[in-house]
Each structure stands twice: as C-alpha cells, then as structure tokens.
Amino acid sequence: MLELLDISAGYGDTPVLREVALWVPPRSVVALLGTNGAGKTTLLRVASGLLTPTTGELRLDGHDLTGKPPHVLARAGVCHVPEGRGVFPNLTVRDNILIQAAGTPVDEAIEKAVSAFPILGRKLRQPAGSLSGGQQQMLAVARAYVTDPAYVLLDEVSMGLAPVVVDEIFEFLGRLATSGCALLLVEQYVTRALELADYVYLMNRGRIDFAGEPGELDGARLMEQYLGARA
Numbered sequence: 001m002l003e004l005l006d007i008s009a010g011y012g013d014t015p016v017l018r019e020v021a022l023w024v025p026p027r028s029v030v031a032l033l034g035t036n037g038a039g040k041t042t043l044l045r046v047a048s049g050l051l052t053p054t055t056g057e058l059r060l061d062g063h064d065l066t067g068k069p070p071h072v073l074a075r076a077g078v079c080h081v082p083e084g085r086g087v088f089p090n091l092t093v094r095d096n097i098l099i100q101a102a103g104t105p106v107d108e109a110i111e112k113a114v115s116a117f118p119i120l121g122r123k124l125r126q127p128a129g130s131l132s133g134g135q136q137q138m139l140a141v142a143r144a145y146v147t148d149p150a151y152v153l154l155d156e157v158s159m160g161l162a163p164v165v166v167d168e169i170f171e172f173l174g175r176l177a178t179s180g181c182a183l184l185l186v187e188q189y190v191t192r193a194l195e196l197a198d199y200v201y202l203m204n205r206g207r208i209d210f211a212g213e214p215g216e217l218d219g220a221r222l223m224e225q226y227l228g229a230r231a
C-alpha cells in the first residue's frame with residue numbers, strides 16, 4: 001500500500017497541500033481529479049520523493065519513506081511519469097529505455113517497451129525528440145513500465161494528444177492495471193479516468209473534498225466542479 005498521511009507541502013513559504021490523505025492499495029487504480037492548480041502534481045511529487053512534505057508521512061508497504069530521495073522510492077517500486085513527457089530528446093529511443101531500465105537485461109527491457117507500444121520498435125535508433133508528441137508520451141509511459149514497478153504515478157499523460165493516441169495509451173494503462181500494477185492517475189479526461197478507477201479523489205485548493213468509489217460520485221456535482229474538464 002502506498003500511503004500519503006496528513007500531507008502538507010508547498011514551495012518556499014507558499015503552502016499548497018493541506019493535510020491531504022490518500023491511499024493507493026496494491027493492484028488498484030486511483031484517479032486523482034481536480035481543478036487547475038488544486039495541487040495534484042504537487043501531491044504526485046511528494047509521492048515519488050521529489051518534494052519533501054512539511055508535515056505528514058509517506059509510507060510504502062508499512063515503511064516510512066518520508067524525506068527519502070526519488071531513487072530510493074523508485075527502487076522500492078514507485079515510478080513517476082511526470083507531466084510534460086519525461087524523455088531525453090537528444091538520446092535515442094533505445095537509450096531512453098535503457099537509462100530507465102538499469103538492472104534489467106537490455107533485450108528484455110527493449111522487448112517490454114516495444115510490447116507496450118509496438119511503434120517504438122520501429123523508432124529505436126531515432127532521437128526521442130524526433131518522435132511525434134504522442135510517440136514521446138508512449139515512450140515516457142513505456143520507460144516506466146520496463147522497471148516492473150508496483151506503483152506508477154501518471155501526471156496528465158493524455159495532455160495535448162490526439163484522441164486516437166489517448167485511446168492507445170489508456171488501452172495500455174488498462175492492461176498495466178490488469179497485470180497487477182497499481183496506478184495513481186492524474187487526468188483531465190475525467191470519464192476515461194473513472195472508467196479505469198477503483199477509487200477516486202477530488203482535490204480542490206490543496207484539500208481532498210471527496211474520496212470514494214466512482215459509483216458514489218454525484219455526476220452533476222462533478223461536472224459543476226470540473227466544468228471544462230474533458231469527457
């Protein structure tokens with residue numbers, strides 16, 4: 001279980017998260033939805049060790065990992081796919097995969113990434129920066145997958161992509177979830193996120209104001225609160 005307990009965090013003197021609690025059970029999909037600037041990215045940064053909370057605890061499988069650096073969280077099985085495509089544009093697709101896959105045999109890592117998104121197999125020698133936006137996002141998601149993480153944190157992976165590419169990425173996320181990997185999904189496509197999710201949290205101005213199963217959500221309230229969010 002990945003647990004964020006009473007987390008407060010911010011940047012400098014500016015508080016962003018206020019006593020936030022969120023749980024990601026193993027093998028579950030959790031959607032974290034909210035208005036712009038609510039603090040969703042900040043919470044993912046806390047969950048992957050990129051940002052140390054001012055108060056509260058980050059626990060993984062019962063161990064307190066608060067304040068531990070990202071590589072410790074990564075080694076423990078938490079993988080973060082950041083907003084805005086975390087790929088190295090000047091490196092080849094192959095090298096992008098291998099950098100992430102330290103410890104995994106080369107052929108196995110490449111095969112795994114290509115099994116996630118076959119198009120990557122035809123681009124292995126190209127610089128990642130020469131790929132389309134959608135292919136770069138596929139690479140970012142595939143890089144996370146090759147490390148065999150128990151928890152994957154995904155920040156707006158569909159941002160700015162054509163619907164057909166969003167379909168392909170969501171189809172893969174569905175397979176990833178079925179394979180037993182837990183997902184924490186920050187997503188602007190509310191309906192798609194809810195289709196996958198076992199649990200949903202709604203965040204507003206640094207606080208969680210709903211936590212439950214998607215079926216418990218009041219659709220009208222959701223739309224009112226997230227007017228402008230995409231279906």
Ligand SMILES: Nc1ncnc2c1ncn2[C@@H]1O[C@H](COP(=O)(O)OP(=O)(O)OP(=O)(O)O)[C@@H](O)[C@H]1O
Nearest residue numbers: 011012014016034035036037038039040041042043
């Ligand atoms: N590096 C930073 N330094 C200072 N303030 C920041 C920084 N990053 C984010 N913020 C502020 O923290 C607040 C929460 O931002 P955050 O990106 O976590 O929200 P979000 O819910 O992910 O929003 P969005 O959907 O717009 O990405 C915002 O007011 C934002 O301006």
